[in-house]
Amino acid sequence: MKTYAAVLLTLSLLTSACGGGSSGSTNPTPTEPNDDVFTVERLWRDAGFGLAAADEVVDNVYIAMDYVYDDKGANTNGLPGGDSSYPSGEPYFGNAADIVEIRLGHQPGSDSLWFGSRLNTVQNPTVAVVAIGIDDGSSPEIYNDWPFAAGVKAKGVRYVLTLRGTTATLTDLKTSQSQDFYAENYNDTGETARNLENTLSVEIPMAALGLKREQMPPEWRIYAVSGLWNGSQWSTPPFDVAFYEDDFTNWQQNKQADLLAGGDISEANAHVHFSEFPNRRSPVRTGQQARIYPSPISKIIGEGITEWKQGIQGLEIPTLNHYRGLYLPYSVWIPESLGEASTPQALFLFLHGASQNHLDMLNAFESGTVNVPAYTIAPLGAGELSFYKEEGEIDVLSAMQDFMTHYPIDADRVFLSGLSMGGQGTFSIATHWPELFAGAIPFIGTGQSTFNEDIPIDEIGNEKIPEQRWMNSTGRELLENAHNLPWRMQNGMLDPIVNPTWPAQDVMRMQELGNDYQWALFHTETHNVNASYQNALYHQVLNGCQSAEIPGCVLSRDPNGLRRDTNPARVIYKIIPFHFTERLGLRYEGAYWVSGMEVKETPSDGSFGLVDATSFALAHKLKTGRETLGPDPLVIFEPTLGSYQFQGVRHLNNEEQTSPRLEARLENLSAITFDMARAGLTQNESREVIINTDTETQVTFKNLKAGTAVYYPDKDPMLVNDSGFISFTVPASQGEMYRVELE
Structure with a gap:
């Protein structure tokens, strides 16, 4: 069997043979980790849990993870979100100052501390700057501008550590004195040092912070911003702020943008409690959450945001953005009942539609319309219009693998679903990887492989596959692969985008092959997902509607729910x-x-x-x-009184x-x-x-x-x-x- 773990291994091995996409790197030679000596390798040795806007302590390292692609800067025009923009092209690629992580490490008994930051895109390690502010509690009256024209300040911050290139400057805002230290900058690393990729780290003597050995304070407040460096100072106001939780919209940066507009980032801070060292787990959260994970193919495809040109009827046409970060995001829904779950639970994947992203998918869960007792994740698909091909497909599978690594998942109850383009992606991915899923659930989708073209009814089984196609799905031509994978579909009869004749042709092909399928075609629905029907269908495949009294859920259609048969x-x-x-x-x-x-x-x-x-x-x-x-x-359909065939x-x-x-x-x-x-x-x-x-x-x-x-x-x-x-x-x-x- 070609398991998904084997796919990741293949990708990992392939990356080691390919060069990276960065320039200007002067990596130090990594040393062997030694638990008795705190080094940069020790600072970055352990991976974080992956929950964005959250923190933890792992083996004497404080780790805070940020959102990614939220580096939009200040709100200067009154519209929601930041409106800063990078210079075009290399080495910026629309993502050059995007904070992924901030770390602080200290080995008990040592006379120094380590500080580190990781950025999502580094094509040239000299263009970005990260400033870390430290409120050690000694000077609550201080409210000074940060050095090098950073354009921000925060109440109580005494020390500011400015990291750029291979230099870190520690500035005491109380005395205006500063010291320079050598910073270790890792970029375009080899496969054995990928944990150091895009990191900028420095060791600071405790004496420089007014501390003595064994004199760690009970807690600090720390702050962090990032932006661009012109060789002597910040060339722009900050693009990104760490330690600030934001709403699930517009790349989670609307509140951040308003904060940056005023220049006062006092609200954006994290508490570092040194009494929690050496270990404190990441918080257990329920409801909607954001996760980030390291892409297994960033070394192959490079980093940053680019146009995604796709072949459509023989033409190369730009179709929105291709997100190629070192880290990629996805959204998560965790029901309150599963907050402390230890036994394996079911997982639903819900793929977004065209021009959407992962942040658009879980509103019906927030409102309670969808209340299935299972985990749900919504991947980015590497872009707004990827159609879940190539990098988009890998992103879906990688996000799934990341979540299954960190949460208790029943691998025999993983369901792939999506709406519109995500429904088409469901056809494509499920027919490529049928052994990974218990069921495929496309909403307002189709397996149509041609570009907006009907197939004569008598030719469905021998559909011509056009050359250089991209848009739409590749699923119908591979429906043979769904022999062991049940299909549960929903479409709208008045859909102006996915013509209902297309899923009708999918159904005819399934009938021809003898596949297991169910199809509901709503009489008055257009191109939208009926969230109440989504809820009923999720409950149906999960356990045959037995978890609760679910309006519209039909027990007889899947009396015991669906489970994967691995053999x-x-x-x-x-x-x-x-x-x-x-x-x-x-x-x-x-x-x-x-x-x-x-x-x-x-x-x-x-x-x-x-x-x-x-x-x-x-x-x-x-x-x-x-x-x-x-x-x-x-x-x-009882919940809405609508009807379907x-x-x-x-x-x-x-x-x-x-x-x-x-x-x-x-x-x-x-x-x-x-x-x-x-x-x-x-x-x-x-x-x-x-x-x-x-x-x-x-x-x-x-x-x-x-x-x-x-x-x-x-x-x-x-x-x-x-x-x-x-x-x-x-x-x-x-x-x-x-x-x-x-x-």
Whole structure:
């Protein structure tokens, strides 16, 4: 199986072979971490929890994480948010002074402290400046301007540490004295030092802060701002402020912008309680939260905000922004009941529509209209109009992986959903990665692969795939891959953007393939998601409407909810190499217990390879039965009194007799691997594998017991070695099956 962890590993290995996108870096040579000696490596060794606008203490390091892409500066025109702008192009890329983290480290018994900042985009480490203010409680009357024309001040701040390039200046605002220190600036690091990427750090003697060894104060208030440096002072007012919680709109910087407009940042501070060292966990929060995570591909694609040019009908057209930061954001909804959850819970992904971002998606959760007892995340998708292709797809999967790393998630109850463009992204991602999800739930979406063009009804199964397409989905051409992935869809009959004939064609293709699907088409809805129906549908797939009395939720449609089957009896998987993104290491080579698929010939963009394999050792899980639901032309939806037409097909488990046999039909494949353990074929008894292929194929069995004898037609038998792998060539069938026996 090609697990998502394997995808991240592939991306990680690929990044180590690629250069970064930065210039002007003069990295110090990192030393080996030593717990007895506090160094820059120790300051940045441990990753933060990832909750934005929150802080924690990890092994004597205070860590505060900020929002990303909130570096819009002051509000000077009266409209919501900041209106500062960077110089165009390199090295700024619209994100050159975006604070990700502020850190403060102190080893008990040492005579120094370490301060550090991390920025999201650093193309040239000499252009940005970060100032950290320290209120040590000694001078509450001080209210002085910060040095080097920073343009801000804060009550009680006595010391200001100004970091830029390889210099850090500590200024005492009470005495006006200053000292320079060497700053360690890491940029464009190698793979083994990515934890240091885009960091600027300095060691400050305690004596310079009026402290003696073992004389740490009970607490400090600290402040931080960032901006641009012209070589001798700030060249602009600050672009970003740390330690300031903001609303879930407009990149979470509206309040910050108003604060910067006045120049007084006294409200934006963090309490550092040294009594909490060496460890204090990040706060447990419920409701809507913001998280950030380190992108696994930033070293490949570079950093900053750029135009995202996409191929549309043969033309390269800019389509809003491509967010390439070292860190990327996503929004999170945590119900109050799950605030302290320790047992695995379900997770919903909710992908945004065109021209939206991750901050637009959770209002119905805030209002209580959607009240499902599960976690929900809304990824950025690397852009407002990415259609969840390439970097957008990786962002969705990476955000999912990040959340599952930090929260207790039941991996067999992860549901992919989205609206409009996010609904189309649901089609694309779910058909590429069906083994990751328990269900796919596109709202006002479609699997249409052409650009706003209807497909004649009699050609749906043989849809022509246009060259250089980008917009819309790639899902319909891969619906074979959804054999084990139930689809639950909602559209509007009056939708002026997603023509209802398009999802109707998706449904016809699902019917042709015998897939498990349900489709509700609301009679009077346009291009909008009925949040009450979203709530009902989420409850339906979660537990069959059993968590509470949910208006509009129909128990009989999924009586027990949906769960992923990691080892289904039958695997159908189709790959189209045109979908691959080799520069990102993004390939689709199988699902469940099938992997290593390689297409033999690709004469056109639509060329594909396909496997249809059944393990009769798992025949008790074969879903050969079908229950037809509807069609019902008029269903009244109780919460809104609206109406919809409904139809569907649900797979039923027939509990067939098992036998130690695997049958596989291959099309246009040069290689394929079967995991015999996951297919249930590791017994000591005799087993049979029957293969029908239209071209010569290299077949590999893995996870076999060492010493297993493999018998081929007209060949001497071979024994499986300690690796558990064995490979052999299967000729084109030419009407005859290729039989392999294992004993």
